[in-house]
Amino acid sequence: MNEVSRQQAGQQPQTTDQQAREPQTEPAMLPPVDIFEADNALHMIVDMPGVTRDALRIEVDNNVLSLEGDIQLDMPEGMSAIYAEVRAQRFARRFTLSHEIDSEAIAARIDNGVVHVTLPKKQSHHRRRIEVQAA
Amino acid sequence: MFGDLRRFDTGPSRGVDWFRQLMDEMFPESGAADIRSVPRGSYPMINIGRTDDAVRVYVFAAGLAAEALDVSIQDNVLTVRGERPQARSEIEGGEAAYFRRERGSGEFVRTVALPDGLDADRAEARCRNGVVEIHLPKREELKPRRIDIQAA
Numbered sequence: 001m002n003e004v005s006r007q008q009a010g011q012q013p014q015t016t017d018q019q020a021r022e023p024q025t026e027p028a029m030l031p032p033v034d035i036f037e038a039d040n041a042l043h044m045i046v047d048m049p050g051v052t053r054d055a056l057r058i059e060v061d062n063n064v065l066s067l068e069g070d071i072q073l074d075m076p077e078g079m080s081a082i083y084a085e086v087r088a089q090r091f092a093r094r095f096t097l098s099h100e101i102d103s104e105a106i107a108a109r110i111d112n113g114v115v116h117v118t119l120p121k122k123q124s125h126h127r128r129r130i131e132v133q134a135a
Numbered sequence: 136m137f138g139d140l141r142r143f144d145t146g147p148s149r150g151v152d153w154f155r156q157l158m159d160e161m162f163p164e165s166g167a168a169d170i171r172s173v174p175r176g177s178y179p180m181i182n183i184g185r186t187d188d189a190v191r192v193y194v195f196a197a198g199l200a201a202e203a204l205d206v207s208i209q210d211n212v213l214t215v216r217g218e219r220p221q222a223r224s225e226i227e228g229g230e231a232a233y234f235r236r237e238r239g240s241g242e243f244v245r246t247v248a249l250p251d252g253l254d255a256d257r258a259e260a261r262c263r264n265g266v267v268e269i270h271l272p273k274r275e276e277l278k279p280r281r282i283d284i285q286a287a
Contacts, residue, residue, distance in 0.1 A: 032237035047238055049197035049265035073193060074268065076186050085180040086195055113197035113265015
């Protein structure tokens with residue numbers, strides 16, 4: 001999906017905001033993600049090696065959660081590549097949120113290149129136990 | 136950075152890797168593959184760069200503590216070995232239902248061939264933000280040397 005939306009953005013014949021769009025057109029890698037549900041919240045674990053806390057951007061816009069991170073490597077001057085599997089300078093991935101997520105309460109932390117996003121459900125969607133009354 | 140690597144790139148970006156993998160499975164390469172080559176997207180990914188006096192290996196091992204990774208060099212073959220715990224055990228709490236599971240877990244071993252003439256005794260490695268950097272200096276006699284031209 002990322003690829004598709006990026007291509008569409010590039011096809012629009014607008015040149016005025018091309019500058020603002022520039023970082024978006026840089027090639028990005030899709031980071032691998034685990035998503036699971038626990039404790040009335042969804043948890044996302046995203047691998048973004050080389051991304052520092054300052055280089056990580058997490059946004060919710062119009063019910064779409066987007067994660068972007070720039071890879072920061074310590075590279076000496078004049079280095080040339082002899083082999084590479086990581087060929088982009090950033091990670092990017094987007095997800096559509098479902099309505100039961102409380103987008104105000106989303107929290108994230110990054111530790112050793114792993115991003116953990118907690119997406120709590122709204123109170124009205126919490127799991128409830130229903131008492132069965134004796135007849 | 137590794138941006139200039141794109142000239143080494145032979146295909147589109149990694150976003151279409153599932154398609155490439157599917158095609159690789161359907162039409163296995165008829166030619167000879169590098170004996171240590173791995174499918175794209177293996178964990179951890181590795182980049183290697185070269186400067187005049189050293190070779191640097193970047194191991195993109197997100198979520199791996201420095202002590203959980205074992206790096207060894209023998210005859211110019213670098214071996215990276217380790218184990219990554221499952222994501223769920225990082226979270227305290229009860230039952231978890233997975234919707235998506237793309238990150239690998241468990242043991243892994245990767246080997247890469249390095250150029251000749253590296254001084255493994257002076258190698259250094261450090262871990263930062265989920266990337267392990269291994270610095271391997273070249274042996275003195277292999278460093279580029281400037282040759283003075285004498286006037287006749």
